[in-house]
Amino acid sequence: MKDIAIFGAGGFGREVLTIINDINKCCQTWNFIGFFDDGKKKGESVHGYPVLGGVEDLNTWKTPLSVVVAIGSPEVKKIIVEKFCNSSISYPTIIHPSVLIGDNNSVEIGNGCIICASNIITTDSKIGSFVILNLACTVGHDTVIGDYSSFMPTCNISGEVNIGEGVYCGTGAKIINQKNVGKLSTIGAGAVVIKDVPDYAVVAGVPAKIIKYKQ
Numbered sequence: 001m002k003d004i005a006i007f008g009a010g011g012f013g014r015e016v017l018t019i020i021n022d023i024n025k026c027c028q029t030w031n032f033i034g035f036f037d038d039g040k041k042k043g044e045s046v047h048g049y050p051v052l053g054g055v056e057d058l059n060t061w062k063t064p065l066s067v068v069v070a071i072g073s074p075e076v077k078k079i080i081v082e083k084f085c086n087s088s089i090s091y092p093t094i095i096h097p098s099v100l101i102g103d104n105n106s107v108e109i110g111n112g113c114i115i116c117a118s119n120i121i122t123t124d125s126k127i128g129s130f131v132i133l134n135l136a137c138t139v140g141h142d143t144v145i146g147d148y149s150s151f152m153p154t155c156n157i158s159g160e161v162n163i164g165e166g167v168y169c170g171t172g173a174k175i176i177n178q179k180n181v182g183k184l185s186t187i188g189a190g191a192v193v194i195k196d197v198p199d200y201a202v203v204a205g206v207p208a209k210i211i212k213y214k215q
């Protein structure tokens with residue numbers, strides 16, 4: 001079993017721990033050693049496991065360790081990941097055993113992703129690194145998802161959708177086929193995207209309309 005830790009000891013971090021536990025129920029893979037989180041006190045207990053420190057402690061960690069970054073905000077996630085500089089640390093993609101991947105040969109998934117329970121990814125799609133697909137999302141054929149993007153529970157991404165880097169997609173949002181979603185844009189909870197979304201736009205509603213741009 002390999003040592004693994006979760007960066008981010010909030011609610012989502014504890015949910016990611018349930019994925020690790022479910023993977024171990026199928027096949028003993030991971031030895032969970034604790035959380036890292038700059039916002040918590042080193043030595044504090046979270047869900048019965050220790051907080052092992054923050055970015056600095058991770059960067060001086062001496063033994064091989066796998067780390068999962070459980071941070072929903074794409075911007076914050078990217079800032080944290082770019083601070084990591086320890087060659088002893090690796091960033092596996094963790095996939096809940098219930099996830100259905102239609103065609104493993106044509107679906108590419110980068111490092112550091114978290115694919116939660118009940119996701120369905122069909123065929124010929126490319127998912128970047130440090131992407132989160134929270135519970136029960138669907139990803140249709142020939143879709144590309146950029147690094148650091150995060151999808152909240154039950155998002156539906158249709159076929160031939162192009163999603164840029166660092167997109168945040170709120171709970172239950174839907175994107176129809178052949179649309180482009182620009183980098184660092186935000187899609188509101190429950191939105192139905194039927195037109196391309198520009199970079200940095202915040203869109204919401206049915207059909208989704210631009211409500212503002214990120215500063």
Ligand SMILES: CC(C)(COP(=O)(O)OP(=O)(O)OC[C@H]1O[C@@H](n2cnc3c(N)ncnc32)[C@H](O)[C@@H]1OP(=O)(O)O)[C@@H](O)C(=O)NCCC(=O)NCCS
Nearest residue numbers: 152153169170171186187188189190191202203204205211
């Ligand atoms: C879209 C979103 C990011 C906007 O947040 P915000 O920048 O704080 O915007 P505000 O709350 O100030 O809302 C601005 C306007 O957009 C409307 N709006 C916000 N979110 C909306 C949504 N999801 N659908 C429809 N309208 C929405 C607001 O009613 C408000 O309208 P008004 O100006 O007429 O009063 C946010 O509301 C959202 O949907 N986040 C997703 C959260 C989520 O899915 N979390 C999952 C955790 S697991």
